[in-house]
Amino acid sequence: MTELRLEGVSKRYGTDADGTTALQDVELTVRDGEFFTLVGPSGCGKTTTLRTIAGFEEPTEGTVAFDGEPMTNVAPEDRDVGVVFQSYGLFPHMSVAENVGYGLRFRDPPEGTTIDERVADLLDLVDLEGMGERDPDQLSGGQQQRVALARALAPEPDLLLLDEPMSALDARLRESLRRQLTRIQSTLGITTVYITHDQREALAISDRVAVMSDGRIEQVATPQAIYREPKTRFVAEFVGENNLFDGIVRTRDGDRAHVDVGETTFELAGSRLPSEGQRVSFCVRPAALARAVETNQFPVTIETSEFRGEHVRAYGRWNEMSVALQLEAVPDGDVTVGFEPDAAHVIESG
Numbered sequence: 001m002t003e004l005r006l007e008g009v010s011k012r013y014g015t016d017a018d019g020t021t022a023l024q025d026v027e028l029t030v031r032d033g034e035f036f037t038l039v040g041p042s043g044c045g046k047t048t049t050l051r052t053i054a055g056f057e058e059p060t061e062g063t064v065a066f067d068g069e070p071m072t073n074v075a076p077e078d079r080d081v082g083v084v085f086q087s088y089g090l091f092p093h094m095s096v097a098e099n100v101g102y103g104l105r106f107r108d109p110p111e112g113t114t115i116d117e118r119v120a121d122l123l124d125l126v127d128l129e130g131m132g133e134r135d136p137d138q139l140s141g142g143q144q145q146r147v148a149l150a151r152a153l154a155p156e157p158d159l160l161l162l163d164e165p166m167s168a169l170d171a172r173l174r175e176s177l178r179r180q181l182t183r184i185q186s187t188l189g190i191t192t193v194y195i196t197h198d199q200r201e202a203l204a205i206s207d208r209v210a211v212m213s214d215g216r217i218e219q220v221a222t223p224q225a226i227y228r229e230p231k232t233r234f235v236a237e238f239v240g241e242n243n244l245f246d247g248i249v250r251t252r253d254g255d256r257a258h259v260d261v262g263e264t265t266f267e268l269a270g271s272r273l274p275s276e277g278q279r280v281s282f283c284v285r286p287a288a289l290a291r292a293v294e295t296n297q298f299p300v301t302i303e304t305s306e307f308r309g310e311h312v313r314a315y316g317r318w319n320e321m322s323v324a325l326q327l328e329a330v331p332d333g334d335v336t337v338g339f340e341p342d343a344a345h346v347i348e349s350g
């Protein structure tokens, strides 16, 4: 059981004059037993964070600690972490069972079991019972990835680190594998850090999510809070689709405000409203912009629509702003939509 802490972690590659800052002052606490996901676009520093936790990279500044114990001088092999990468990294000349048992050659299997029993238990856990004698190349991609997971779990690590483990798999397989993964993780109660660039996957799988951009943490919260209460513009735009409005507060009375966006005045309700004369940015999800709502109406010039099965997603413009709508049917012309004052969520300006 392990709590993981990153304190003021920065990582620079190369020299000061000619280098890349991959991480800037990253602060994170991953709680004991938590399924924690780092999500962000390519190059934002996810892999560097994971490699720093595993000990493959040393932070330029800051510390990584497991249960309050700084890991600064602890080699990767002594950190008790299991790592699974996107490329499964199975040993091709070893059977599935030998792959899973590999890490047990260097340490004793858990009390009261033999290596063979431990390997059989793990193959059971990842639904590959009876496949131990096969070679990795006789398995599908999804099965190989489950062998890699079993191999990482075999030595009973304190911490499980997963770097885009499913990105090479097709969408349907990924969904079924992620259900298996969450089941295994909660059965074992192992502290897990998962990396993905797929925000939907992050919301679906995690207890908490850290959204990263440009080497920094933008927000750490539950999936619900990340979706409903994005803290920054980046999070509002990266997670799901959103409509972002920039305006100026005209009047403010308690938890109500009137906000001018261009020539239009909107009424907003909420606790995070700035005071009169201040700039304010707020977002409204496509599903909250409806034709039936009579407050805060504005006209949208429709440009394209996509059929999504359950609904139609339409894209259009209002003044200079691009707008995403969720409609029941493809519109046959421009539409006027409105939103309730409490459907708007205020984000940090900037």
Ligand code: ATP
Pocket (backbone or CB within 6 Å): 013, 014, 020, 021, 022, 040, 041, 042, 043, 044, 045, 046, 047, 048, 049, 197
């Ligand atoms: P992806 O989703 O594409 O894997 P990522 O979020 O995992 O991206 P990182 O691999 O952590 O991002 O990279 C963060 C930044 O650090 C990038 O700008 C990358 O080019 C840079 N970087 C990573 N590794 C090195 C290295 N060994 N030397 C120099 N720069 C590096």
